[in-house]
Amino acid sequence: MTFLPLNRAATASILHAIWTRGPLSMEGVMEVAPELRPLEIVDSILRLNHAGVIDLDDTGVDPLYTELPGREREARELYVTLTGRRACRVCSCTDDWGCGECDWVETELCSACAGEDL
Ligand SMILES: [Zn+2]
Ligand SMILES: [Zn+2]
Incomplete structure (x- = not known):
């Protein structure tokens, strides 16, 4: 092997x-x-x-x-690990793999997660 x-x-x-x-x-x-x-x-x-x-x-x-339904967050986390891309610290979305209609509100926080995170 x-x-x-x-x-x-x-x-x-x-x-x-x-x-x-x-x-x-x-x-x-x-x-x-x-x-x-x-x-x-x-x-x-x-x-x-x-x-x-x-x-x-x-x-x-x-x-x-x-x-794999229900595993998008884990998939994005692995993508971030493999690429070292800038990512949201809550949902791990990136510029080329968004979590929906979101934008950056902090270096590592997207607008979709900002409400939950505050
Ligand atoms: Zn997010
Ligand atoms: Zn996002």
């Missing part, structure tokens, strides 16, 4: 694409991270699946990678 080094940027891109543009087929995932070899793609998907932030829909002809 071999362990591949984690490609953080590509894994983050795959996670982001599945949640914002999914469901994605394996082909769709490969287009998101063209720099990865197929084995590395599978490794990234397995890690995301193991972390409980994506799901697999294998009811159709081609398996589809989908978001």
Whole structure:
């Protein structure tokens, strides 16, 4: 058994694409991270699946990678961990993965969470 080094940027891109543009087929995932070899793609998907932030829909002809309902906050938290992006300290939304119609009210606080946080 071999362990591949984690490609953080590509894994983050795959996670982001599945949640914002999914469901994605394996082909769709490969287009998101063209720099990865197929084995590395599978490794990234397995890690995301193991972390409980994506799901697999294998009811159709081609398996589809989908978001996992109720786990968006955890998915965003992992995205922030992988990318080091500026994020809301309450909901972990970022500039490219908002929690809805929100804006920054502090460096690490979005407008959607500002009311709850005060
Ligand atoms: Zn927020
Ligand atoms: Zn937000």
